[in-house]
Amino acid sequence: PGSLFANRFEIKRAAGSGGMGTVYCAIDRYSGDTVALKLLHAGRGGSEEADRFAREAQLLSELRHSGIVSHIAHGQTPDGQRFLAMEWLEGQDLGERLVRGPLLVRDCLRLLEQIADALSVAHARGIIHRDLKPSNLFLIGGDIGSVKILDFGIARRVVRSQAMTQ
16 A cells, blocks of 8 residues: 555555456556556466456556446556556455345346447457356446446457358
């Protein structure tokens, strides 16, 4: 806490950790906003994980939709530390919400409509998420009416080929 990362992000606290990296709650000194700062674990610079991390950052930077977590910045520090800064979200993921019990049918339909709308933007850009699951669907303030898609770590760009037959 209190350290400055990439001369831009002031670390407030660790928010979570996984196999690829750690997410911190940080303050963006450029905007003053709270951000989620995802750092790839040290020593992963030339690996498959580093390529995946870089692809996630690049693809997310191309997407703008209220139903997709917003990209703030990404890059690599001079010492090789890769990072991805995204908007900070308060609430819970759908998996956490489902622990309390099933959703009503009307809530499922509302949720599906929002997710489909967000995915249509990604698909229009040729980006396929490939990992939709409850833990990657974040409910802002715990509200089914406000969902954001997270984690484009295994997303791929689809290369459209021209049909060879009629």
